[in-house]
Amino acid sequence: MKKQFALSMAVLMAATSFAGCGASGSSVAASSAATENTTTEQAAANPDMPYEGVTLHYATTDTAATGAEMLDVVAMVKEKTGINIEFTIIPNPKEGEVDKKLVSLQAGDELDLVYGTTAQLKTYYNAGVLEPVDQLAADAGYDMAAVFGENLPIYDDGKTYGLPAFNDIWVTFYNKNVFDAAGVAYPTADGWTWDKYVETAKQLTDIDNNVYGSLMLDYDVYNYMLAIQKGATHYKEDGTANYDDPRFKESLEFYYGLGNTEKIQPDSTTYAAGVFPWNSFVTTGVADENGKYGAAQFGMFVCGGWVASMLPNAEKYPRDWECGIAPMPYPEGEEPSTFAVTGCYAIPTTSKNKAAAFEALRCIAENQYTLGYGRVPARKDLTDEEVLKYVEDTMVPTYADTDKITAEMLKDAWFDSNRTILSEKVVGPADVTISQIWTSEGPLYGQGQQDIDKTIENIQNRSNEAIKEESAS
């Protein structure tokens, strides 16, 4: 009896483990079948919408998928092309974490659309998971270069691997309340240099009352921004790292000096300890009856234009002050400049609906900026009048309720053709590793754990080793 019981238990265990695998497998199969049904390209009745009824799978984060902008993008694509977009939720990696989207694509998961900056998509291109869109554009009779010019993500093989939808241009956001309380004039585009920025921030800072004149995050670009704005490049002509250029040392000293010496913003140690989250600029809350705030206030915040998308969201970021926008500061004696990163959409090689995906891609790239989320279009075919109309008719109303940002402010910050646009990211051999080197070595100097010369020496040597390793592999 005992033996029979043992035998039946063993059979049950083995069977359930197989059943477990089987159940999971069939569920995948069912889901695949469902996918096949929904994504099969259908002959559309409407000749203007040849891909009407096709469902595409867009890989994005939960935050983006539930955000108003992405929901509007989906509705827009449906309205203009008849194509349905379904989200496949894949979390964004933090620094040093696995890029699950890329892993998913390498594993062969069927996705039709992915988003990434030009630099991020370069990694995807290196991995061979992106479809070149040149032939798709030719088949559709679409002149990509005429619409997007140099913003197109063209990589080493000379092919185009997606379409750009918007440029994220760095600006200075400022809290008018902090300026008013200190009796300081708002910044303007004319002569908005770093010297002026520091001087203004000093006037605004009142640490006893938890008010800082400035806020910056811990991105790689803050470490080298001054050097790049002064004309330094990441690589020498022979392809080795250029960080022994004295401008990089000056840049590090400048950035960390803002917190350590000038004391106009939280120092690197305090920021690294997580005292101030990345969205501290807009999470100030509202003042109590005594005019006091529960969280720190920041006079100015130099960051990418993406910050603007948080401004109209009064529900998530309630505040009782208005935000202004000025251009990014530039070094004294240099030409005005700013940083930018281009946001692109691309088609993975695993897509089963590449023609339909291109149609959706084109629709998003051409029109996402019109949805009213403060995006700066990556299109090069827009006339000055069209840009002005966009600024006045779409961008200004976006911030009308919360911040009353004027068309002039927006034009100065984002549409100044005389301002040099520099790459926010390191782009070149071992760029991802070099970016990590900056964010690991820079703070050591900022936190007083390593002197400036040793820091620069480490950045230079480690970058060269990374470049050498990449070329050897």
Place this chain on the structure above:
Amino acid sequence: MSTRIHAALPHKKMSNLEKKEALTGYLFVTPYLIAFVIFTGIPFVSAFLLSFLNVKYITKLDGLKFVGLKNFVRMFASEETMAALGRTAIYSLIYVPVIMVLSFGLAYLLNKGVFFKKTIRSMVFLPYISNMVAVAVVFQLLLGPRGPFYLLQKFFGVEDPVLPLLSLKWALPTVVLISVWKSIGLNFLTYLGALQGVPVELVEAAQIDGASKWQQIKNVVLPAVSPTTFFLLISSIITSMQNFTVIQALTEGKPGQSTVVMSVNIVRTAFTKYETSYAAAQALVMFAIVMVITIIQWYGQKKWVNY
């Protein structure tokens, strides 16, 4: 025992009952074997093969080449990887002795008559079943610039208070100690079970012979629990090298590279640099190191483990 009998009588035919028994045994181990082959066996063989190839992205296999020991040579020539290996050694050298001594000490104390024995035992075991990310958040707050550790240093007049998780010098030892605190529950519980199996008459005999407490522990208790110590020593060494989660959650390898150990380096090589073969080679070297240490201990146990 059954295996020995079969080995001694190779020609004896199995009875139906024995066949049934064997079948039952195979069926019981089948689920484990399937999972082992899929999740450990195949990946291990793949890693072994990959380490001799030049694979970067697994989707780009067009230029696939056999490169011999190039990935291993590259690893030992890389200053950063060797530094990570060194940090792994430091991590293990702190982790293993501390967890072994503390878990034995705690188990010995809590095996005696102590007030709130059960509550204290539960408290020691609780971190083991806690979520690592939650633990990391709590320690980041406790050891941060607004946490009690910092404020306490200020209170006692320390001019330049240490923020352990942000200090080049202290980050690694701090991470190790947090890891010990998190993992000690299992070692503690295992020791507690072993201590309860130590024959009371041996301890009493030692007491009658006038042995001090320390002599009782050294000459009676420790030899009696030596098989458990041997098991925990090996498992603790292995655990000390599986430290990716604790480091990623607490410091992400920072400040600088002070907490970049081999596990972090391997993951970064594989998933941020996408150098699959190079990462596989590093993983194999780690496997070989653990294997050698285990073999040495296995042969060395004859000198100090009493079964």
